[in-house]
Every structure is written in structure tokens, then in C-alpha cells.
Amino acid sequence: MNIENNERLTQIYQFYGILLTDTQRKYFSDYYFDDFSLAEIAENAGVSRQAVFDNLKRTAKLLEDYEAKLGLADNFAAIDQGLDSVLASLNEDNKEQAILKIQQIKQLIEEN
Amino acid sequence: MNIENNERLTQIYQFYGILLTDTQRKYFSDYYFDDFSLAEIAENAGVSRQAVFDNLKRTAKLLEDYEAKLGLADNFAAIDQGLDSVLASLNEDNKEQAILKIQQIKQLIEEN
Numbered sequence: 001m002n003i004e005n006n007e008r009l010t011q012i013y014q015f016y017g018i019l020l021t022d023t024q025r026k027y028f029s030d031y032y033f034d035d036f037s038l039a040e041i042a043e044n045a046g047v048s049r050q051a052v053f054d055n056l057k058r059t060a061k062l063l064e065d066y067e068a069k070l071g072l073a074d075n076f077a078a079i080d081q082g083l084d085s086v087l088a089s090l091n092e093d094n095k096e097q098a099i100l101k102i103q104q105i106k107q108l109i110e111e112n
Numbered sequence: 113m114n115i116e117n118n119e120r121l122t123q124i125y126q127f128y129g130i131l132l133t134d135t136q137r138k139y140f141s142d143y144y145f146d147d148f149s150l151a152e153i154a155e156n157a158g159v160s161r162q163a164v165f166d167n168l169k170r171t172a173k174l175l176e177d178y179e180a181k182l183g184l185a186d187n188f189a190a191i192d193q194g195l196d197s198v199l200a201s202l203n204e205d206n207k208e209q210a211i212l213k214i215q216q217i218k219q220l221i222e223e224n
Binding site: 015019066084093095098105110 | 131192199211218
């Protein structure tokens with residue numbers, strides 16, 4: 001697997017893991033969260049190492065496809081950053097800017 | 113079809129329609145947005161009325177399953193209402209309440 005993408009993948013998993021099958025969730029969780037090796041997961045499940053590898057590859061693709069289509073991770077991150085920006089405006093007692101930023105967030109939500 | 117649920121279904125479709133197949137999207141759009149009858153959709157597509165009916169039933173179930181699992185429509189509605197509530201607090205010049213409400217929205221996002 002590509003270790004560099006793990007952080008992104010586990011982040012996306014928080015959103016779309018619920019759409020996966022039980023087996024996909026089990027292998028994913030074993031591999032990315034509990035640091036089992038492919039060989040260990042394969043032995044525990046009574047399948048080949050290749051089967052686990054293929055399953056994990058397919059899961060990664062599914063998760064990336066969901067994010068490409070629904071963009072939940074990106075959208076929620078954008079809303080969260082927008083809210084931080086509203087808080088910063090309020091801390092500066094700039095009410096007009098805070099209102100403007102809230103309206104921008106509302107627009108982002110409506111376009112979704 | 114159950115006419116009473118149409119509004120909810122077309123609302124959910126805005127979020128998850130992108131996850132459907134082209135045919136599912138076509139029938140759904142013809143039926144719910146363009147008011148074609150089942151017989152008309154069937155004739156245009158060269159399939160049976162029953163096939164269109166079954167397809168629409170399955171699409172409705174898929175959309176409801178996605179919303180039950182991901183809750184996008186409900187979550188975005190909750191965030192949008194929360195933002196309206198922040199705006200109301202700002203209009204009343206109640207900065208502390210506005211900040212509290214923003215933090216509640218951020219918590220809602222993080223729990224997602």
C-alpha cells in the first residue's frame with residue numbers, strides 16, 4: 001500500500017466506512033488502525049494474502065470514488081474553516097465581516 | 113408511487129443522485145421533475161412499465177439507505193439552521209451566544 005496516502009484514506013474512511021461491507025471494514029480497520037500485516041489479516045480470515053490485498057485496494061478505490069462524488073471530507077473541512085474564520089472576526093469585534101462569512105458558508109451549503 | 117414522500121425524495125436526490133446509474137437518474141428525473149408517467153418513460157426507453165416502476169422503487173430505496181447511513185440532508189439542514197441562529201444572535205448584538213452556537217455547529221461537524 002502507499003503509506004503516504006494513509007492519512008487521507010483513514011480520514012475519508014470516517015465518512016464513508018459505513019457504506020462498506022463488514023469484511024471491507026474489518027480488513028481496513030485491521031490494516032490501517034491496528035497495524036496488522038497483510039499476512040496476519042489473511043491468516044486470521046482464512047484467505048490468501050492476495051485476497052486481502054485486492055480487498056484493501058478495492059476499498060481504497062471505493063472510498064476515493066465516494067469522496068470524489070460527494071466531497072464530504074472536503075466540504076466539512078471547508079465549513080469548519082469558515083466557522084473558525086467567523087470566530088476570528090468576532091474576536092476582532094468585526095460583526096459585519098462575521099455576518100458576511102456566515103453567508104458565504106450558507107451559500108456553500110446550498111450549492112451542495 | 114407515494115406522492116407524499118416526493119418532496120423528501122427529491123431533496124435527498126440532490127445529495128446522492130450522483131451515486132446512481134445514468135438510467136436510474138434518467139427515470140427519476142423524468143418521473144419526479146418532468147412529470148412523465150410510468151407508461152411514457154417506459155415507451156421512450158423501450159422497456160416495460162413494470163421495469164420502470166421497479167427501477168424507481170429501487171432508486172427510492174437506495175436514496176433512503178444513503179441518507180439513513182450518511183445523513184447529509186439532515187446534517188446540512190442542521191448546520192444551516194445553526195447558522196441562521198448565529199445570525200439572529202448577531203442581530204441582537206449577543207456575541208457570546210453567537211460564539212456558543214458556532215462552537216455547537218463545530219461540534220456537530222466533528223461528530224460526523
